Amino acid sequence: MSDRPTVLLCDDSRALRMLTARQLAEAGFEVIAEAGNGREARxxxxxxxxxxxxxxxxxxxxDGKQALQEILSFDPQARVVILSSLGAQGDxxxxxxxxxxxxxQKPIDPDAMVRVLRQVIG
Incomplete structure (x- = not known):
């Protein structure tokens, strides 16, 4: 069993997933699955x-909001970090x-991403 924290990466942009997966791997995370839509994410x-x-x-x-609700209803302890473009403050x-x-916030700053993930995982 790996001691690297595992990540599920969900975004409909394949390019963003590829870039983010590489950044996560370099930072010591293991991307165990990628999803291109909210149903796959769940x-x-x-x-x-x-x-x-x-x-x-x-x-x-x-969408991300629906997927979030379904993931949390399956596992109330789930740790979900939302990715969002500018201007979605209300969401x-x-x-x-x-x-x-x-x-x-997108575009994702790799250092901020690593910091937030480490904080969320504890």
Whole structure:
């Protein structure tokens, strides 16, 4: 069993997932699954129960807010970090109220991402 914290990476941009997965690996995290939409995010979470989820708000199938609610209803202890573009402050606040652990602004600053993930995982 790896002692690297496991991450489920959810974003509908494949380019963003590739870049972020590389940054996470370099920082000592293990990306155990990637999802391109909210439904996959929920299904992968239930199958893998990663240490933390990076979840984009704007995705097809289920959006980030719906996926967050479904993940938290499956596992109330789930640690979910919302990814969001500028100007989505209201959505971010709602997600934090719903139970998201934290959020990151896109474009993602790798140092901020690592700091937030380490903080959320504890």
């Amino acid at each position: 299904d992968y979470y239930e199958a893998n129960e990663p240490d933390v989820v990076l979840l984009d708000l704007v995705m097809p199938e289920l 971010i606040e709602e997600c934090l109220r719903l139970g998201a652990a934290s959020y990151l």
